[in-house]
Amino acid sequence: MMSIAPEREAWITGIGLVTALGEGLDAHWAALGGGQDDWLKLDSTAHAPYHVHPAAAIDVVKQIPDRGDRRQMEAWQRLGTYAAGLALDDAGLKDNKDLLSTMHMVVAAGGGERDYAVDGQVLSGLETSNTPGPFLNERLMNDLRPTLFLAQLSNLLAGNISIVHGVVGSSRTFMGEEMAGVDAVRVALARCHADQGDLFLVGGAYSAERPDTILHFELGHMNWTKPWAPVWARQKDGGGTILGSVGAFLVIEARDHAEKRGAKPIARLTSVTSDRTARKDGQAEHSLAVQWNAISPQLIPGATVVVSGATGVAGPVRIERDLLDQRRVPTRATGSVIGHSVEATFPANIALAAMMVARGAAVPPVGGSTDEAAMTRKVKQAVVTSVGHWRGEGLGLVEAI
Structure with missing residues (x-):
């Protein structure tokens, strides 16, 4: 009878993180533990009445030295490529061609930026055209340049990381909003556990400072336009999300x-689960409960914190909050101060969870939230949650080593 090999232990050995709070874990630890001047980095004027948490200023040349490489990247690609370089530096892998040649890459990404002028012309013309079908076909053929389409490809982030940093093992790109980030980490971990590779670079990037991304959420009536408030506190006024620009990459490595x-090692990545249900008839609630119950036997009472990817959107937040209130685990919703970064949210929160368990302490209630309980005991574990703004539920377990 053939035996099944035990799972290999997976460590997080490198983290690259850029958000509104700064660059790297030390900057995030300091900002999250400080006062409002440290953790509230909000732009409420550039896209008024909408708010954005812009990415902190970075010296992109440090990680992308070639001017030609930088010039052909959009903002989200530069942010992701920069964060990937930080993760490789942190893991001690930068410029190690032997190891980089065997390193696998799993990226979560959305589409690129659009030509707003062309989009506006097409939409305006459709309103007045007597033959909207032929009009749209003609505009698509004549107005959309091939180079513009290529700039929108989601897998360009992986390509740029490969070119700039020399990561030339296998490469996968996931699309699909928050679940792309969850499944990118899940697949990398599963492959590591299954001995299908020793080194994985996994993460994502999101640029919130784009009119089209804000429009996407506004079409779903999901933007928060009232004065800033932590994500949990927005529910009494109908809920809403504030987008944030984030680049987040992890090096996941077999022990x-x-x-x-x-x-x-920074921390141990023990498990990641995911599901995608219809948001009706209690399906999402059941999905989350099943995932939580699967990891609950491993949790240490009093030593676990939840690092939440709560969006602020009313429905998904209610689903998650009901679960967390039943489990009575202290929670930190990072989106209150770094914003919601869609595909990059889960990798970023895995990074922040690793930061907390590595230091043995939870940060104070995020954004001064009165809905988050204080935690004074030593933190040994963190559960990372993701309940997408429209679809998708996932959990990850990060543990101290």
Whole structure:
């Protein structure tokens, strides 16, 4: 009878993170533990009446030295490529061609920026055209340049990381909003557990400072336009999300491989689960409960914090809040201060969860939220949640080493 090999332990050995709060874990720890001047980085004028948490200023040349590479990237690609470089630096892998040649990449990304002028012309013309079908076909053929279409391809982020940083193992790109980020991490972890690779670079990037992304959420009546408030507090006024620009990458590495090369772990990534249900008849609530119950036997009472990817949108927040209130686990909703970054949300929260368990402490209630309980005991575990603004539910478990 053939036996099944036990799962290999997976370590997080490198993290690259850029948000409105700064660059790297030390900057995030300091900002989240400070006062409002440290953690509230909000632009309420550029896209008024909508708010945005813009990415902190970075010296992009440090991670993307070639001017030609930088010039052909859009903002979200530069942000992601920069964060990927930070993660490789943190893991001690930068410029190690032997290891980078075997490193696998899993990226979560959306589409690129659009030509707003062309889009406006097409939409305006459709309103007045007597033959909207032929009109649309003609405009698509004549007005959309091939180079513009290529700039929108989601897998360009992976391509740019490969070119700039030399990560040339296998590459996968996931699209599909928040679930892309969850499944990118889930697949990388599963492959590591199954001995299908020793080194994985996984993460995503999102640029919130774009009119089209704000429009997408406004069409669903999901934007928060009232004065800033933590995500939980928005529910009494109908809920809403504030988008944030984020680049987040993790190096996930098999323990035996990391020990062999003398790499120091930040945290252990134990499990990631995901599901996609219809938001009706209690399906999402059931999905989350099943996922939580699967990991609950591993949780240490009093030593676990939840790092939540709550969007602020009323329905999804209610689903998640009901579960968390029943489990009575202290929660930190990072979107209150870094904004919601869709595909990059889950990798970013895995990074922040690793930061907390590595330091053995939870940050104070995020954004001064009165809906988040204080936590004074040593943190040994973090459960990372993701309940998408429209679809998708996922959980991850990060543990101290």
